Amino acid sequence: MEEILRILEKNCRTDPSEISELTGLEEKDVRDLISKAEEDKLILSYKAQIDWGKLGDGPVLAIIEVKIAPQRDVGFDAIAMRIARFPEVKSMHLVSGDYDLAAQVEGKNMYDISNFVTNTLSTIDAVQGTSTRFVLKRYKEEGTLIGGDDMAEGRLPVSF
Amino acid sequence: MPESTSNKYSRVSSRVDSIPSSGIRRFFDLIASSDDIISLGVGEPDFITPWNIREAAIYSIERGHTHYTSNSGTLDLRREISKYLKERAGVLYDPASEVLVTVGVSEGLDLAIRTTTEIGDEILVPQPAFVAYEPIVHMAGGKFVGIDTSMENKFVPAITELESKVTDKTRAILINNPNNPTGAVINKKVLFEIADFVLANDLIVIADEIYDRLVYGDKDAFIHFASIPGMLERTVTLNGFSKSYAMTGWRVGYAVGPEEILAGMTKLHQYTMMSAPTVAQHAAKEALSNGDSSVNEMLEAYSMRRRLLLNGLNNIGLECIEPDGAFYAFPSIEVTGLSSESFAEQLLVEEKVAVVPGNVFGPSGEGFIRCCYAASVADIKEALVRIGRFVDKHKSDR
Numbered sequence: 237m238e239e240i241l242r243i244l245e246k247n248c249r250t251d252p253s254e255i256s257e258l259t260g261l262e263e264k265d266v267r268d269l270i271s272k273a274e275e276d277k278l279i280l281s282y283k284a285q286i287d288w289g290k291l292g293d294g295p296v297l298a299i300i301e302v303k304i305a306p307q308r309d310v311g312f313d314a315i316a317m318r319i320a321r322f323p324e325v326k327s328m329h330l331v332s333g334d335y336d337l338a339a340q341v342e343g344k345n346m347y348d349i350s351n352f353v354t355n356t357l358s359t360i361d362a363v364q365g366t367s368t369r370f371v372l373k374r375y376k377e378e379g380t381l382i383g384g385d386d387m388a389e390g391r392l393p394v395s396f
Numbered sequence: 397m398p399e400s401t402s403n404k405y406s407r408v409s410s411r412v413d414s415i416p417s418s419g420i421r422r423f424f425d426l427i428a429s430s431d432d433i434i435s436l437g438v439g440e441p442d443f444i445t446p447w448n449i450r451e452a453a454i455y456s457i458e459r460g461h462t463h464y465t466s467n468s469g470t471l472d473l474r475r476e477i478s479k480y481l482k483e484r485a486g487v488l489y490d491p492a493s494e495v496l497v498t499v500g501v502s503e504g505l506d507l508a509i510r511t512t513t514e515i516g517d518e519i520l521v522p523q524p525a526f527v528a529y530e531p532i533v534h535m536a537g538g539k540f541v542g543i544d545t546s547m548e549n550k551f552v553p554a555i556t557e558l559e560s561k562v563t564d565k566t567r568a569i570l571i572n573n574p575n576n577p578t579g580a581v582i583n584k585k586v587l588f589e590i591a592d593f594v595l596a597n598d599l600i601v602i603a604d605e606i607y608d609r610l611v612y613g614d615k616d617a618f619i620h621f622a623s624i625p626g627m628l629e630r631t632v633t634l635n636g637f638s639k640s641y642a643m644t645g646w647r648v649g650y651a652v653g654p655e656e657i658l659a660g661m662t663k664l665h666q667y668t669m670m671s672a673p674t675v676a677q678h679a680a681k682e683a684l685s686n687g688d689s690s691v692n693e694m695l696e697a698y699s700m701r702r703r704l705l706l707n708g709l710n711n712i713g714l715e716c717i718e719p720d721g722a723f724y725a726f727p728s729i730e731v732t733g734l735s736s737e738s739f740a741e742q743l744l745v746e747e748k749v750a751v752v753p754g755n756v757f758g759p760s761g762e763g764f765i766r767c768c769y770a771a772s773v774a775d776i777k778e779a780l781v782r783i784g785r786f787v788d789k790h791k792s793d794r
Contacts, residue, residue, distance in 0.1 A: 258703060
């Protein structure tokens with residue numbers, strides 16, 4: 237199973253017949269295992285990773301640190317999920333340090349993001365403070381280098 | 397100015413002149429002049445050296461580590477090598493006197509052979525074998541004695557064959573395990589038999605174990621020769637970073653063995669190489685200290701491609717032993733009735749796929765080709781389609 241997941245993690249378009257050839261498992265078993273992983277939410281989603289910057293300005297990204305007050309019984313989780321559900325929030329983690337949450341927030345432009353911070357995020361009761369850092373340039377996302385992939389060029393066609 | 401004597405005497409020594417030039421030069425020229433070929437003819441990883449290793453090299457340059465190192469290599473690296481072999485093989489080498497950092501296994505091999513071989517000494521070498529072995533033995537004044545192996549024996553040398561070739565001039569046996577080009581890993585039983593044979597005939601063992609990390613299936617199938625009881629004091633082990641850590645271009649490897657032999661090898665190394673490239677030594681140290689996860693990741697990828705290529709070749713009708721190590725498959729091309737060279741040349745011309753004809757690795761490689769699966773899945777799949785088409789055509793030609 238882990239072998240299949242690692243193949244899909246690298247390229248989610250690898251089809252079951254190829255996975256079968258690579259792993260030695262029957263194609264039907266591969267399909268069943270993938271279905272099971274999808275049902276169990278072991279596989280969360282399949283999506284393309286896009287370099288929007290190539291089409292023009294692309295979206296603006298900010299890393300927002302959020303300080304929140306934990307709540308009785310649920311700790312940080314309830315408020316964290318409340319924030320995470322906003323579609324502007326692309327990823328979010330509970331972190332150690334001065335702040336509690338680190339959120340990656342995406343908007344069409346700077347105003348979109350400042351609007352989200354001032355009118356939405358900061359007005360939530362449990363939010364005690366925020367600190368916003370705008371992303372100036374993207375170098376690597378989800379393990380993929382942006383515009384600087386290493387290529388195995390220069391191998392001799394024959395060597396011993 | 398003295399008169400030219402070039403008509404009278406060759407300017408190349410007779411010893412160099414007598415090294416047979418590769419009979420398949422034409423084939424390699426053909427490859428060099430072809431575009432858009434898919435090559436399964438390479439002998440190196442398709443991965444780039446892992447970043448932490450490259451970064452360590454950059455850092456060493458930034459820090460100004462641009463001088464010679466000790467002839468034997470940096471003590472840090474020799475300690476890491478010693479630690480690595482203690483952990484993986486359970487053998488102890490003193491970093492001060494029993495470890496030498498070389499310019500790849502190629503140099504280590506040359507040093508080991510030249511250090512141990514008297515003029516006329518015979519060196520037993522199971523074949524098919526790496527192409528450099530024979531010329532190196534020859535240049536050292538030794539006599540190369542090839543031991544044929546066969547697909548029926550899974551390309552593992554038969555003891556009877558060794559016994560039939562041993563003479564009172566036999567000095568050493570050179571073993572490449574896991575093997576290039578066949579991918580064979582010699583099993584424990586045969587290795588112990590070879591060890592008995594070595595003891596009975598008082599031989600030195602030169603163990604080229606460059607593919608030691610690239611073993612599939614049963615991880616215990618590979619055994620470091622020096623770890624066999626009684627073999628430590630008569631084995632020089634050669635290894636390096638090229639294959640396991642995808643570091644072919646760095647030119648760094650090592651030799652470990654008995655102090656006496658290593659001292660001799662170090663003497664030669666001192667006057668020919670001085671020391672292995674300093675930056676490559678820093679990179680190699682990082683590889684040994686923090687390279688394990690990268691090795692495992694590459695191994696998993698090779699393992700999948702190996703399965704893909706192996707099944708593909710067998711489906712095409714090119715019979716192939718299951719190669720337990722390295723990154724080569726060595727299928728028989730008997731069904732086509734072609735010689736290794738004709739097969740390779742025609743495959744290149746007709747289907748633009750490069751493979752290495754098996755006969756370059758010795759007479760028992762005739763009738764086989766070496767296909768390397770250190771290539772992308774897409775390339776392997778396309779190569780299989782083309783090889784399949786080629787084999788079908790030539791089978792029906794028969």
